Structure formats: structure tokens, C-alpha cells
Amino acid sequence: xxxxxxKPSRDICQRGTSLTIQCQVDSxxxxxxxxxxxxxxxxxxxxxxxxGSEATYExxxxxxxxxxxxxxxxxxxxxxxxxxxxxxxxxxxxCTGAGGKTGELFFGEGSRLTVL
Amino acid sequence: AQSVTQPDIHITVxxxxxxxxxxxxxxxxxxxLFWYVQSPGQGLQLLLKYFSxxxxxxxxxxxxxxxxxxxxxxxxxxxxxxxxxxxxxxxxVGAAGTASKLTFGTGTxxxxxx
Numbered sequence: 602x603x604x605x606x607x608k609p610s611r612d613i614c615q616r617g618t619s620l621t622i623q624c625q626v627d628s629x630x631x632x633x634x635x636x637x638x639x640x641x642x643x644x645x646x647x648x649x650x651x652x653g654s655e656a657t658y659e660x661x662x663x664x665x666x667x668x669x670x671x672x673x674x675x676x677x678x679x680x681x682x683x684x685x686x687x688x689x690x691x692x693x694x695x696c697t698g699a700g701g702k703t704g705e706l707f708f709g710e711g712s713r714l715t716v717l
Numbered sequence: 718a719q720s721v722t723q724p725d726i727h728i729t730v731x732x733x734x735x736x737x738x739x740x741x742x743x744x745x746x747x748x749x750l751f752w753y754v755q756s757p758g759q760g761l762q763l764l765l766k767y768f769s770x771x772x773x774x775x776x777x778x779x780x781x782x783x784x785x786x787x788x789x790x791x792x793x794x795x796x797x798x799x800x801x802x803x804x805x806x807x808x809x810v811g812a813a814g815t816a817s818k819l820t821f822g823t824g825t826x827x828x829x830x831x
Contacts, residue, residue, distance in 0.1 A: 643807065643822060643823045643824055644761075646818060646819070705763060706761075706763070707763075708761040710758070
């Protein structure tokens with residue numbers, strides 16, 4: 602298994618500002634992902650955070666808006682840039698287990714962002 | 718492209734009653750299927766998964782799910798619901814080879830009455 606810690610757990614932000622969310626895993630993991638969960642909706646994959654290289658973004662998400670870093674096998678950050686009220690969501694970090702079991706994703710508790 | 722449909726947005730059951738949450742998927746080959754639970758203010762926790770083999774899979778907290786290829790379904794069941802089961806339940810599908818990239822359904826919110 603893997604235990605994920607996310608910071609901040611929640612924040613209220615002003616329109617036009619940027620916020621960086623940190624994700625720390627308690628063990629080295631192969632794959633890390635960032636999901637968005639908009640109010641009352643399901644999870645949407647933003648990107649796969651690749652260690653030592655640029656993240657792989659899903660359709661509809663771009664690096665300029667959601668820059669991602671992954672400097673090592675236990676840590677990643679997601680920045681939400683130039684925020685607007687439409688960015689109000691829960692952002693979830695997830696990872697595969699240390700053994701890399703297919704599809705067994707572990708999730709952090711999420712970072713709830715409210716943009717005014 | 719793979720997709721997941723959870724037709725029930727909200728379900729209310731009495732404590733002690735049985736539960737079935739529906740999930741239908743669309744995928745061209747044999748899918749990898751998952752059920753996750755999200756309690757209020759919490760992240761998602763894996764309840765159970767199906768990759769291959771026995772189509773009836775057992776999970777944590779007394780949950781089970783049955784894969785029915787002919788119906789493209791993977792319904793979640795529990796014979797007796799506890800008040801602590803109140804949460805949001807998500808069905809997800811992954812493709813073999815990229816199964817860690819999951820597509821989630823819209824979720825079913827379970828309310829349990831005492």
C-alpha cells in the first residue's frame with residue numbers, strides 16, 4: 602500500500618492567482634497521477650506525473666494551466682495557474698502501490714480549492 | 718474509448734437492508750474493473766477489483782461485485798448495510814496495459830437510514 606499526504610487540504614484563493622499543491626508518498630512508487638473532482642462530479646484525470654521528465658497531460662488539460670513537477674519517486678506538485686472560479690474543485694493526487702500492481706491506485710485526501 | 722455509467726445518482730437504504738449499486742462499462746476488450754468508496758472529506762479507498770478469473774470478487778468491508786460480460790456490468794453488492802457505509806461509491810474501468818489510468822463513473826451517493 603501507499604500513504605499519500607497532500608498539502609494544503611483546503612484553500613480559498615483569489616481570481617488570477619496561482620496555487621501549488623504538494624503530494625508526498627510514504628514510499629517510492631512507479632506512477633503518480635493528478636485528478637480533478639469538480640463539485641458533484643466524478644474524477645477526471647489531469648495528467649500523469651513522470652519522474653524526471655515532463656508530465657503527460659490528458660485531453661483538455663495543458664501544461665501552462667496545470668504545471669506539474671515530479672523530482673523523485675515520492676513527491677509531486679501540481680500548480681493551478683491564473684485561477685478562475687471554474688477551477689474550484691478538489692484536486693487529488695494518486696499513485697500506484699510500491700509493488701506497482703496494475704490499477705490499484707491509492708489516493709490522497711484531496712485539496713479543496715475555492716476560487717473567489 | 719472506455720466509459721463507465723452509474724445510473725443511480727443517489728440511493729437510500731435502511732440499515733441492515735441489502736444493497737446493490739449498478740455499474741455498466743464500455744470497453745472493447747476485457748476490462749479491468751474497480752469499485753472505490755469516498756467518505757466525506759476523505760480520499761478514495763479501493764473496495765475491490767476485477768482483472769480476470771472468478772467473476773465474483775470479494776472486497777473489503779463485506780462488499781462483493783460480479784462481473785457479467787454479457788451485460789457489460791460490474792454491480793456492487795452488500796447483504797447487510799451498516800450506517801458507516803454511507804458514502805460516495807465510484808466504479809472505474811481501466812484498459813489492460815494502461816490500467817493505472819482509470820476512467821471513473823459519476824458516482825452513486827449512498828444514504829443509510831437508521
